[in-house]
Amino acid sequence: MKHFLAVSDLSSEEVQDLLDLAVRLKKEYFKKGNRPLFKGKVLGMIFQKPSLRTRVSFDMAMRHMGGDALYLSPNEIGLGKRESIADVARVMSGYVHALMARVFDHAHVLELARWSSIPVINGLSDYNHPCQAMADALTIQERFGRVKGLNVAYVGDANNVAVSLFHVSVKLGWNFTIANPEGYDMNPKAVEIGKKIAAETGSKVAFLRDPHEAVRGAHVIYTDTWTSMGQEEEAAKREAVFPPYQVNAQLVSEADKDVIVMHCLPAHRNHELTDEVADGPHSVIFPQAHNRLHAQKAILARLFGVA
Ligand code: CP
Ligand code: NVA
Numbered sequence: 001m002k003h004f005l006a007v008s009d010l011s012s013e014e015v016q017d018l019l020d021l022a023v024r025l026k027k028e029y030f031k032k033g034n035r036p037l038f039k040g041k042v043l044g045m046i047f048q049k050p051s052l053r054t055r056v057s058f059d060m061a062m063r064h065m066g067g068d069a070l071y072l073s074p075n076e077i078g079l080g081k082r083e084s085i086a087d088v089a090r091v092m093s094g095y096v097h098a099l100m101a102r103v104f105d106h107a108h109v110l111e112l113a114r115w116s117s118i119p120v121i122n123g124l125s126d127y128n129h130p131c132q133a134m135a136d137a138l139t140i141q142e143r144f145g146r147v148k149g150l151n152v153a154y155v156g157d158a159n160n161v162a163v164s165l166f167h168v169s170v171k172l173g174w175n176f177t178i179a180n181p182e183g184y185d186m187n188p189k190a191v192e193i194g195k196k197i198a199a200e201t202g203s204k205v206a207f208l209r210d211p212h213e214a215v216r217g218a219h220v221i222y223t224d225t226w227t228s229m230g231q232e233e234e235a236a237k238r239e240a241v242f243p244p245y246q247v248n249a250q251l252v253s254e255a256d257k258d259v260i261v262m263h264c265l266p267a268h269r270n271h272e273l274t275d276e277v278a279d280g281p282h283s284v285i286f287p288q289a290h291n292r293l294h295a296q297k298a299i300l301a302r303l304f305g306v307a
Contacts, residue, residue: 004130004131006167007133007167007168015168015172019295036067039065043097044092045070046072047073053289053292054123061300065297065301070096085108090115092116101123102124104125104230106127127163131292131295135288135294137169140260149173149174152219154223157224161264163187166190177205178207178208179208181245182209220259220261221255247277249277252280262288
């Protein structure tokens, strides 16, 4: 693994290996603290968009394991504006040991990886959010064990988070169903990639309009914001279209009785997810957020080649 840009770049075995390592590092962390496996290593973190979880969990992952992290805000770097992406990548490669980048345009993180001699991690783009998906898979596996055939249902906007959830689900042999409104379909390339993986692993996939049909028999219901970062000018239009896709107590009651409800956060409470559900017995949104830390330690460890 040279970079971590998309779940679909990994084999099913590599995905499972990362999860196993995350489980091990999480156990170790809570037992006696992690060993300083990242001693002397610095992660450069380039952000073109705001972040709570990604920024703090990567920073803490580095610190827990004896390394350090450097936050670079949109104002400082001006990726592709003040300086070309190729030049930023080559300069940073001489200063830090890995780069994490949160970008608007997915092509920009690919460009960083192309020119970096150090590992590049995708911390969210307009196309996908693979670090989130690893934490999501860890959370699902913790609840249900290492089993195939789980039913994962995503309800709402078929966005970057949905793409990575789709790909990690089918890599692990889980069935994936998505219900989204017309006009807000998943990136066709991501659909094609995911269907191909599903054909190899035996996962069933379904692309629906009806959220009620999507959650029938679901072990996982997942939702995310209706308006992602960079789409702010569409917010009013989206607020008018998406309400039938709200994850509320009624929708949850139509799923498997042991269903877990997930959200990558930040949540827009009482829009895509009601307070009642977010703070109710099926919700795992906070353990899910906490798992970013452990999943990312595993990603970093594999990229540094230290665990
Ligand atoms: N889920 C997630 O990536 O959160 P942040 O945008 O706060 O990093
Ligand atoms: N889909 C959201 C995820 C935020 C973590 C966005 O891109 O804004």
